[in-house]
Amino acid sequence: MGQQSWRTDRKERVICSVIRSKFSFSMYPTKLNKIINLFETLPEDERRETLVSYADNAKKQEPRESEKFELVDVRKDEDCTDTVGVYLHVDENGKAHIRMTLGPEVQTLTRSMTAILCKGLEGSTPEEILDLPSDFVTRIVGTELVRIRSQTIYYVLTRIKSICKVYLDRQRVAQVA
């Protein structure tokens, strides 16, 4: 009985998520939207597993040797427990490609968000990233894990937006000059 109810509940959530993704206007980049929709269909235990799985893959978002970047922002500040590096490359089509490095003390959820955002924002323009509302973060992480010190889950997004803003500001200055 309990299992049946769980299945029905999950089925409803999947259907709702599909409807939302197909028929409603999405303010999120397509790749990110897919990730959000995936998380919204997951029961709590699978959500945690998936977050951990993304955290495991955060290292894959580090810059590779051959890659070149327009902007690099590596720093340790008070909003995070260790150093976080953001690397931005914008290609000839104006699409952003983001890489990140994380210090060993960075918390698991921050690692998860790093992998999610690097994948989800891949190929978006800096303008799209800057305009991105932050409400999707809780849809990914879920209310169970948003609690005291929850600001850390927004930290990676803030840093990515920050580097995009610097890039766009520099572009504007260059155009005026």
Add this chain to the structure above:
Amino acid sequence: MATHPTQYAHPEALVETDWLEKHLNDDGIRIIESNEDILLYDTGHIPGALHIDWRADLQDPVIRDYISPEKFARLCSRHGIAPETTCIFYGDKANWWACYALWAFRLFGHEKVKILNGGRDKWKAEHRPMTREVPKYPETNYPVPKKRFDKEIRAFFDEALAQSKGGKPLIDVRSPGEYKGEITHMPEYPQEGVLRGGHIPGAKSMPWKNATNDDATFKPANELAKIYLDQCGVNPGTDTIVYCRIGERSSHTWFVLTYLLGLDNVRNYDGSWTEWGNKVGAPIAKSA
């Protein structure tokens, strides 16, 4: 000059990583991980270890307080813990949350409690086994504790105020910057909403970290005695209250004073600076 102890008052309250690895499958013990990093347990833990979340498992969701004795009994029963089970706590951040969970278990009168010396970081640094397998133990029927030991090991605002006014020992275990009122949160942590910075008048500053070595193990008894008895002026015959920001770092110091130095009458003011710093009518001090 007083002679300082060369041994911990309750050495049995600590287990070493080497010992634990050899006793992972012992009957009568439960290994319990409690962390600040919410997902850390899910990334891997000591084989057989349970996870107790300081917030979701130990705190009442509506009132700022701990769970009821009934809920504590259910929590223990669900994890296969009986009153005679020895609970060995460990976690990240040099065992802050492990000590907090241990202190919460003591609030409900669970007596057999220990800390893994060095915590999760030392275990990992020594490349000891880790797993992602979540254990399942047969349920027990933990009896509902008859009372919560708030009076014995927990201090409330009014008691901390009386301690301050009476000039009795109060130890602020936060960072020097928090004590001075320069910041209202830990260095390297996000701002978490306290209106005023400073400390409780009369409190002495002794950051929790002074009790540990670089590998997160506890310092020897004689060094701890110098720090707390000599420098902080803690008197074994007098009530002592420790506090931090939300009570986790001060749980660490509470453990040191109670179990390693063997002091009676040490209480943890878990309301700590998030209560005191916001409280209407509460006096603060900002001296260095």
